[in-house]
Amino acid sequence: xxxxxxxxxxxxDLGAPAFVDGWKSRALMVGVVFSVIxxxxxxxxxxxxxxxxxxxxxxxxxFGFSVGGLALLMVQYCSGGKWGLLLRRPLxxxxxxxxxxxxxxLVVAFEVKRLYLWAQVSDVTxxxxxxxxxxxxxxxxxxxxxxxxxxxxxxxxxxxxxxxGLYTWRLNALGLKRDSDSPANTPYWxxxxxxxxxxxxxVYSLTMTAAVIYWVMSMDPTWYSSVYGLLFLVGQGYxxxxxxxxxxxxxxxAEPFRTVLRQTEQxxxxxxxxxxxxxxxxxxxxxxxxxxxxxxxEEIPWYLDRIRGHWGIIITLDFMFHWLIPFTLLLSRDIxxxxxxxxxxxxxxxxxxxxDLFWLIEPNYKDAARNLHFSWGILEYAAVPVAMTAFxxxxxxxxxxxxxxxxxxxxxxxxxxxxxxxxx
Amino acid sequence: xxxxxxxYGLLAEFDTPGDLVRAARQARQDGWRRMDCYTPYPVEEAAxxxxxxxxxxPLITLIGGLMGLAAMFSLETWISTLAFPLNIGGRxxxxxxxxxxxxxxxxxxxxxxxxxxxxxxxxxxPALYHPLFNAPNFRDGATTDKFFLCLEALDPKFNLAETKAxxxxxxxxxxxxxxx
Numbered sequence: 001x002x003x004x005x006x007x008x009x010x011x012x013d014l015g016a017p018a019f020v021d022g023w024k025s026r027a028l029m030v031g032v033v034f035s036v037i038x039x040x041x042x043x044x045x046x047x048x049x050x051x052x053x054x055x056x057x058x059x060x061x062x063f064g065f066s067v068g069g070l071a072l073l074m075v076q077y078c079s080g081g082k083w084g085l086l087l088r089r090p091l092x093x094x095x096x097x098x099x100x101x102x103x104x105x106l107v108v109a110f111e112v113k114r115l116y117l118w119a120q121v122s123d124v125t126x127x128x129x130x131x132x133x134x135x136x137x138x139x140x141x142x143x144x145x146x147x148x149x150x151x152x153x154x155x156x157x158x159x160x161x162x163x164x165g166l167y168t169w170r171l172n173a174l175g176l177k178r179d180s181d182s183p184a185n186t187p188y189w190x191x192x193x194x195x196x197x198x199x200x201x202x203v204y205s206l207t208m209t210a211a212v213i214y215w216v217m218s219m220d221p222t223w224y225s226s227v228y229g230l231l232f233l234v235g236q237g238y239x240x241x242x243x244x245x246x247x248x249x250x251x252x253x254a255e256p257f258r259t260v261l262r263q264t265e266q267x268x269x270x271x272x273x274x275x276x277x278x279x280x281x282x283x284x285x286x287x288x289x290x291x292x293x294x295x296x297x298e299e300i301p302w303y304l305d306r307i308r309g310h311w312g313i314i315i316t317l318d319f320m321f322h323w324l325i326p327f328t329l330l331l332s333r334d335i336x337x338x339x340x341x342x343x344x345x346x347x348x349x350x351x352x353x354x355x356d357l358f359w360l361i362e363p364n365y366k367d368a369a370r371n372l373h374f375s376w377g378i379l380e381y382a383a384v385p386v387a388m389t390a391f392x393x394x395x396x397x398x399x400x401x402x403x404x405x406x407x408x409x410x411x412x413x414x415x416x417x418x419x420x421x422x423x424x
Numbered sequence: 425x426x427x428x429x430x431x432y433g434l435l436a437e438f439d440t441p442g443d444l445v446r447a448a449r450q451a452r453q454d455g456w457r458r459m460d461c462y463t464p465y466p467v468e469e470a471a472x473x474x475x476x477x478x479x480x481x482p483l484i485t486l487i488g489g490l491m492g493l494a495a496m497f498s499l500e501t502w503i504s505t506l507a508f509p510l511n512i513g514g515r516x517x518x519x520x521x522x523x524x525x526x527x528x529x530x531x532x533x534x535x536x537x538x539x540x541x542x543x544x545x546x547x548x549x550p551a552l553y554h555p556l557f558n559a560p561n562f563r564d565g566a567t568t569d570k571f572f573l574c575l576e577a578l579d580p581k582f583n584l585a586e587t588k589a590x591x592x593x594x595x596x597x598x599x600x601x602x603x604x
Contacts, residue, residue, distance in 0.1 A: 419442060
């Protein structure tokens with residue numbers, strides 16, 4: 001009776017392969033090139049208005065990767081599963097990029113008066129008289145003043161960063177401690193990390209909702225949507241999974257990921273990402289359908305700003321880019337199991353997320369609402385976020401190199417080293 | 425069709441899916457084609473090992489889904505614009521955003537039903553009789569904890585004595601002959 005084991009063994013060196021340094025220098029190069037392009041465009045446009053707006057887009061992208069990574073890490077600690085063993089260290093590295101995101105945010109905090117109408121207008125009656133705002137905006141700004149003022153903006157954001165920082169520090173420190181402890185204590189660590197992560201997910205949802213309301217939704221002080229936080233939450237799952245699949249498939253070209261990454265788990269992560277593609281369009285379309293059906297003067301202008309004046313082209317492309325294309329491609333089992341093609345889909349999804357944010361951010365401003373037009377400034381959206389994300393990726397690479405890539409004290413490790421047909 | 429008689433095939437029993445997959449790969453490599461694997465739960469590698477080929481279920485599902493989409497969307501359009509146009513809050517009679525949700529539901533419904541019935545139509549289920557149930561170890565183990573490889577008598581390489589010896593070389597728990 002054949003009963004010999006066919007399990008693979010984990011390589012002795014679990015550190016990140018050397019080519020991660022190559023990723024870092026490539027990312028730095030892209031960052032520098034696009035910074036130069038951004039500066040040139042700002043010069044051609046003669047103002048930094050669009051640099052700042054595009055900066056918010058870059059902030060939302062890197063914030064999504066960093067805090068979204070923390071959230072997926074917590075979800076993984078609560079749900080368990082073999083995919084988590086692959087993604088845990090990349091997700092930890094993503095969460096530890098929070099300081100850079102905070103630095104990015106500082107720029108927004110300093111330029112709050114240029115970016116947000118409610119910060120610009122201190123005297124509502126005067127602004128109304130001078131024609132800077134209309135009556136609806138005057139009412140909304142006055143009514144929301146206790147929440148929308150620079151002081152609260154800064155304190156709420158700093159508090160959110162402190163909370164995310166606390167969770168990042170705790171989970172990262174305990175993750176290392178668990179590995180240095182004896183394997184016999186692993187059940188204790190699993191329970192402990194689960195107990196931190198469970199409430200952490202709730203805290204994350206609340207703080208993340210507060211942050212996106214302040215940073216993005218309040219650009220239009222008149223409008224509100226109760227699904228807004230959830231929309232960004234799902235969006236973060238969407239881009240975080242896309243990015244971590246790119247990272248883990250990239251790492252699988254060398255040890256230790258060559259040994260631990262099996263096609264089964266790659267397929268699982270693809271399916272997981274597909275669920276986020278569906279959930280994302282479900283919420284985005286749900287919000288649209290409800291506001292369209294209600295057709296109320298408080299809500300509908302937000303969509304009209306984003307549909308009329310050629311913005312209809314952008315929203316149609318947005319629908320195709322961030323739902324139709326990933327949806328049809330990810331339906332295919334072959335694409336999900338093919339490394340090269342899955343990476344292409346993931347790269348496309350990250351681009352699509354940025355495109356969606358462009359559609360959310362730019363029409364908030366008077367010069368762009370219901371009037372999509374060319375200016376050198378609008379090209380900043382293709383330069384500033386790329387540079388910011390590239391610098392973020394470089395920082396991420398240093399974080400990734402700081403730790404071994406595989407957690408060894410994990411009950412799933414033995415399973416993941418076995419050949420794929422042993423388990424259903 | 426007259427009832428078939430004689431040997432249906434030789435059935436090898438394995439304790440683990442790993443052993444089954446290795447045996448199935450070996451058999452395919454050695455030129456066997458008329459064979460099948462039986463497992464208590466889906467083992468995708470076993471299907472690949474015996475040369476799983478593509479079938480038309482995905483295509484049937486896609487066509488079904490698109491038919492559901494087209495059917496519901498045109499039904500709603502016909503009702504709202506031609507058959508019974510209503511003024512609802514001043515909206516145009518052709519209000520496509522409101523049509524999306526039912527059209528989507530019908531896409532899912534039709535795709536799901538096409539997948540289920542397409543699968544049944546193509547794989548010949550439900551079957552009232554299958555010769556493998558004549559083997560007692562198959563009856564007892566195939567749905568719980570045993571893994572089976574069956575080399576069928578229809579294969580041109582099949583020869584009762586030689587094939588039995590060949591299967592025993594693959595180190596199964598047992599090899600039994602199955603009658604029609």
